[in-house]
Amino acid sequence: MGVNFEDVLKENISTFSSVSGAVQQSFTQYYDTRLVRFSLTYNFGNNKISVGKRNVGNQDERNRSNQ
Numbered sequence: 001m002g003v004n005f006e007d008v009l010k011e012n013i014s015t016f017s018s019v020s021g022a023v024q025q026s027f028t029q030y031y032d033t034r035l036v037r038f039s040l041t042y043n044f045g046n047n048k049i050s051v052g053k054r055n056v057g058n059q060d061e062r063n064r065s066n067q
Contacts, residue, residue, distance in 0.1 A: 004037040 012033055017026035 002039040
């Protein structure tokens, strides 16, 4: 199980201000990016089954790559 929160307190606000001549300009921008994500993971199958190591491929190629 998992829970992911992102910007739930609405703190992702950008404020810009500038002065040009005698005029002051300010700008506030907010993207509504608040989200809550719930996730659940379940593994299907039997984890008690052991799988042995298999030798697959050409033996010459494996020897050449290990040198």
